[in-house]
Amino acid sequence: MPMTRAQCLEADKIDPLARYRDAFVLPPDTIYLDGNSLGPLPKAVAGCLHDTVVEQWGQGLIGSWNDHDWIGLAERLGEKIAPLIGAGPGQVIVADSVSVNLYKLLATALSLRPGRTIILSSEDNFPTDLYIAQGLTALLGRERCELVILEGSRLMKAIGANTAVVMLTHVDFRSGRLYDMQSITQQVHDAGALMLWDLSHSTGALPLKLDAFDVDLAVGSGYKYLNGGPGAPAFLYVAARHLGNATQPLRGWMGHAEPFAFRPGYEPAPGILRFQSGTPPILSYRALEAALALWDNVDLDQLRDKSVLLSETFIELVQASEVLSDFVLNSPREAAERGSQVSFAHPLGYAIMRALIDRRVIGDFREPNLLRFGLAPMYTRYVDVWDAVAHLDGVMLNREYDTPEFREQPRVT
Amino acid sequence: MPMTRAQCLEADKIDPLARYRDAFVLPPDTIYLDGNSLGPLPKAVAGCLHDTVVEQWGQGLIGSWNDHDWIGLAERLGEKIAPLIGAGPGQVIVADSVSVNLYKLLATALSLRPGRTIILSSEDNFPTDLYIAQGLTALLGRERCELVILEGSRLMKAIGANTAVVMLTHVDFRSGRLYDMQSITQQVHDAGALMLWDLSHSTGALPLKLDAFDVDLAVGSGYKYLNGGPGAPAFLYVAARHLGNATQPLRGWMGHAEPFAFRPGYEPAPGILRFQSGTPPILSYRALEAALALWDNVDLDQLRDKSVLLSETFIELVQASEVLSDFVLNSPREAAERGSQVSFAHPLGYAIMRALIDRRVIGDFREPNLLRFGLAPMYTRYVDVWDAVAHLDGVMLNREYDTPEFREQPRVT
Numbered sequence: 001m002p003m004t005r006a007q008c009l010e011a012d013k014i015d016p017l018a019r020y021r022d023a024f025v026l027p028p029d030t031i032y033l034d035g036n037s038l039g040p041l042p043k044a045v046a047g048c049l050h051d052t053v054v055e056q057w058g059q060g061l062i063g064s065w066n067d068h069d070w071i072g073l074a075e076r077l078g079e080k081i082a083p084l085i086g087a088g089p090g091q092v093i094v095a096d097s098v099s100v101n102l103y104k105l106l107a108t109a110l111s112l113r114p115g116r117t118i119i120l121s122s123e124d125n126f127p128t129d130l131y132i133a134q135g136l137t138a139l140l141g142r143e144r145c146e147l148v149i150l151e152g153s154r155l156m157k158a159i160g161a162n163t164a165v166v167m168l169t170h171v172d173f174r175s176g177r178l179y180d181m182q183s184i185t186q187q188v189h190d191a192g193a194l195m196l197w198d199l200s201h202s203t204g205a206l207p208l209k210l211d212a213f214d215v216d217l218a219v220g221s222g223y224k225y226l227n228g229g230p231g232a233p234a235f236l237y238v239a240a241r242h243l244g245n246a247t248q249p250l251r252g253w254m255g256h257a258e259p260f261a262f263r264p265g266y267e268p269a270p271g272i273l274r275f276q277s278g279t280p281p282i283l284s285y286r287a288l289e290a291a292l293a294l295w296d297n298v299d300l301d302q303l304r305d306k307s308v309l310l311s312e313t314f315i316e317l318v319q320a321s322e323v324l325s326d327f328v329l330n331s332p333r334e335a336a337e338r339g340s341q342v343s344f345a346h347p348l349g350y351a352i353m354r355a356l357i358d359r360r361v362i363g364d365f366r367e368p369n370l371l372r373f374g375l376a377p378m379y380t381r382y383v384d385v386w387d388a389v390a391h392l393d394g395v396m397l398n399r400e401y402d403t404p405e406f407r408e409q410p411r412v413t
Numbered sequence: 414m415p416m417t418r419a420q421c422l423e424a425d426k427i428d429p430l431a432r433y434r435d436a437f438v439l440p441p442d443t444i445y446l447d448g449n450s451l452g453p454l455p456k457a458v459a460g461c462l463h464d465t466v467v468e469q470w471g472q473g474l475i476g477s478w479n480d481h482d483w484i485g486l487a488e489r490l491g492e493k494i495a496p497l498i499g500a501g502p503g504q505v506i507v508a509d510s511v512s513v514n515l516y517k518l519l520a521t522a523l524s525l526r527p528g529r530t531i532i533l534s535s536e537d538n539f540p541t542d543l544y545i546a547q548g549l550t551a552l553l554g555r556e557r558c559e560l561v562i563l564e565g566s567r568l569m570k571a572i573g574a575n576t577a578v579v580m581l582t583h584v585d586f587r588s589g590r591l592y593d594m595q596s597i598t599q600q601v602h603d604a605g606a607l608m609l610w611d612l613s614h615s616t617g618a619l620p621l622k623l624d625a626f627d628v629d630l631a632v633g634s635g636y637k638y639l640n641g642g643p644g645a646p647a648f649l650y651v652a653a654r655h656l657g658n659a660t661q662p663l664r665g666w667m668g669h670a671e672p673f674a675f676r677p678g679y680e681p682a683p684g685i686l687r688f689q690s691g692t693p694p695i696l697s698y699r700a701l702e703a704a705l706a707l708w709d710n711v712d713l714d715q716l717r718d719k720s721v722l723l724s725e726t727f728i729e730l731v732q733a734s735e736v737l738s739d740f741v742l743n744s745p746r747e748a749a750e751r752g753s754q755v756s757f758a759h760p761l762g763y764a765i766m767r768a769l770i771d772r773r774v775i776g777d778f779r780e781p782n783l784l785r786f787g788l789a790p791m792y793t794r795y796v797d798v799w800d801a802v803a804h805l806d807g808v809m810l811n812r813e814y815d816t817p818e819f820r821e822q823p824r825v826t
Contacts, residue, residue: 025471034475041471049462049696057643058438058454061775062447070643097691099665100513107552123677128666128691131679135664139520140553149677174675223692230470230483230695251548252512253541262587262780264536264562266544278510278541279636281697282643283462362474367675 002316005390008382011309016302021379023294024227030360031384031391036173036201036341036374037364039227039291048290052283073285074254074276080292081226081235084300085199085218086209091240093272094222094233094285096250098200101219101236102132102167104248104275108238109165109194109217110145111247116164116193117145122152126169129198133167156184159191165217166193170208171201171339174366176311176331178202178339182213189214200224203235205307205340205376207300210237217242225340225376226295228288236275243271252277294378306377307340310385314342314373317389323396324389330370343372354406355395361388415729418803421795424722429715434792436707437640443773444797444804449586449614449754449787450777452640452704461703465696486698487667487689493705494639494648497713498612498631499622504653506685507635507646507698509663511613514632514649515545515580517661517688521651522578522607522630523558524660529577529606530558535565539582542611546580569597572604578630579606583621584614584752587779589724589744591615591752595626602627613637616648618720618753618789620713623650630655638753638789639708641701649688656684665690707791719790720753723798727755727786730802736809737802743783756785767819768808774801 003011012018025041026032032040056064065071078092085092095101106119119133133147150158159166166188171178181197188195196217202208204225210218216239222232238246247268253259254276257267268274312335318324327344346352346369353365363373373388395401416424425431438454439445445453469477478484491505498505508514519532532546546560563571572579579601584591594610601608609630615621617638623631629652635645651659660681666672667689670680681687725748731737740757759765759782766778776786786801808814 025467027472027474030474032474038470038475038478040474041466046463046466046471049466050459053454053459053462053642053700054438057451058459059440061440061443061445061453062451062777063770063775064643065451096509096513097665097693099667099691100509100663103663125677127669127672127675127677130677131664131666131669132690134679135662138660138664139662229466230477231692231698233694234691247551249548249552250513250516251544251551252510253544254512256540256544259540260780262540264538264540264543266547277545278512278647279644280510281646281694283700284694284697285644287466287696357476362476364475367673 002320003313003382003386005383005386008313008386011382015306017306017377020294021381024379026379030362031388033361033363033373033375033380033388035376036224038223038230039225039376040379042227042291042294044290044293045229045287049283049287052286070282073282073289074280075273077285077289077292078235078272080295081203084203084208084295085220085237086207086211087237088211088240090271092235092237093275094235094288095276095280096234098198098219098221098234099128099132100250101234102129102198103136104250105196105217105219105236105238106133106136106165106167107249108246109196112242112245113164113194116162117143118163119145119147119165119167120155120158120163121147121149121167122155123149124152124172124174125167126173126198126200129167129169156187159188159193161192163191163193165196167196167198169198169201171205173201174330174370174372175343176339176341178337181215185213185215201339206304215239222288226288227291229284229291231284232288233280233284238272238275248275250277254278254280298378303377307375308335310375310377310380310382311335311338311340311342313382314375314385314389317386318344318392321389321393323393340376341372341374343370345369346371348401351401351406352395355400356391358400359391359395361391415733416726416795416799418796418799421726421799424795428719430719430790433707434794437792439792443775444801446774446776446786446788446793446801448789449637451636451643452638452789453792455640455704455707457703457706458642458700462696462700465699483695486695486702487693488686490698490702490705491648491685493708494616497616497621497708498633498650499620499624500650501624501653503684505648505650506688507648507701508689508693509647511611511632511634511647512541512545513663514647515542515611516549517663518609518630518632518649518651519546519549519578519580520662521659522609525655525658526577526607529575530556531576532558532560532578532580533568533571533576534560534562534580535568536562537565537585537587538580539586539611539613542580542582569600572601572606574605576604576606578609580609580611582611582614584618586614587743587783587785588756589752589754591750594628598626598628614752619717628652635701639701640704642697642704644697645701646693646697651685651688661688663690667691667693716790720788721748723788723790723793723795724748724751724753724755726795727788727798727802730799731757734802734806736806753789754785754787756783758782759784761814764814764819765808768813769804771813772804772808774804
């Protein structure tokens, strides 16, 4: 039996994470279940950015690179993210976008596995990950680098002596399916290859153990569960054991050993800092910094427990509703195999999501027919889940999806 | 005879660009001559960012990608920059950093000149430009790509049948020396190679004519004379005639023909849009957008005229001062060969600049012995130049540079 609305309210009352909700701006009468596309605004951001603009830039001018340590932001923010992904110090920086960081790390992987040429990935990986690999392959030519894309279940058997790196997204952006990081990383290592995880849909949603599982390389997003703002800078991780030899092709001055010596020859900065490229967008970094401050004392096991209970409740409520009997669960039914989202297939999925958003329940639609709901345990309440499913009932009962305006596809969702 | 202070005040009074100064936050009692490192804060930015954070992100959430056209920012800002560099529509976007954009365009150049392997550049080019080329060379291997770095005067003779692209910075970051864009581009074309200009130190300081001079490729900075904020996103230009065939290796989803179809295969977006990679940092883009609005009606010839008179005045005042007789001009004496800065060599340059900054005259120091002064005609006044040189006189007369604290090198200047 799924929880009743009263039980949800009760669960919210005793939720140890409940106090974090107040740290966010959440528009009234809105149930926001799209934090896995764009996290909501942490209240601390506006003040931090105002200070950065008016005081640091406006009054401090060029001096703020030193006086307010803008130059150290990439490293400082990396160290804030490190505990969220189970990384010890000196292995994480914030830089560029997920796409650009993937490019760096794929090239790094090839250089760390000379003679091996294959990048192996899954056909349902997030598209930009595949595009970036295709771009590297096109540049290097097939004799130097080849991208092999397989259906997920066939991947492990395909790893061979020519596989340099396996690149997977830990939590699938459509289904929320969660890969077994430890087991896969181990199998990849057994074949002598490196493992590169895209953590965009898992960082800030569940505990991660990159060091403990001997992960080699990882990237992740700043704008989903980390709530760093639209297009927030991304992060990358390189295991300490690789840092001595690791090189990457986007050798900008910020990754130089002495950027302000202005010497014509590139000399890599020590350790992870060499994975920086050009001058970083400080305003966006500062918004992310304010957002990351929220994580200082979050218990990630509590976070995961709540995430599981939220998604279990969502699934149980949908499955218990007769009105929703033609919604097909597109996420694993086992909580242990799921990230922090649920998705359902429905042939009218797009129009239904539009109607739901019209009721101010914000999820998103993914091709071809998926309704996707992100459950962010820092601010999503149990009662939000209950109310969202009740709204979905209402949309179906009243056929609210059945209007011409909801049939046209959007540019972005 | 250089201008007197009274004549400077008079020149400011009749300056047709004088009204723009009021659009900037300029701290009181400060003479800011470092806008070529970081432009000052345009007053419009704080409000624009506040609205972006509080309304667009805070209230609009994920919907703002469409409702406030965040998705169109790269193109929209590119079109705002286009007239400043003499580019017709459809050839400029804002994306990533100068370094990352250079990487894209160097790879593009190699693909447009198959069989040619050499990137030719000058030894005094801005270091990150050289590092990026070194990174590409290291990845591709010498048989596919080689960087040849020469002293500037030897460059033109070195262009040969194997030169794919010549990469130069239009205005030198140390001396302010201005290359003859038309003549060099023509010579490079005569040898069958492509021309890639780094416009970081010229955009917003003088009129540029990329289309008229048949330039192939260009990049530039958003945070210098465009005043877009610390680490503001950069721009890139690809001439329309190349866009049909141009590819670049950093193939992120934002450069895909249909990013939200989420197909596994990369298909380039039409035209210049394919030079986008990952999700862009919207907050930093919006600050740049507010800054670019200032340029709508600026007459770039007036801008150049004022820039020349500012730098002529600076040089004349220094050269007329007996106290400053050991300052050696490190910029071309001919205005036509100079960008919008002047620099002087002095063996005690670093300590002198520290002492000058202590008097709130902000220039910067560049290794090994250069005092550099940026003259931004949108907000620098003639009287600022006069007062700056008077302060320099004072620093030397009083030996204010001669203190232990000013001898230590900074991390950033």
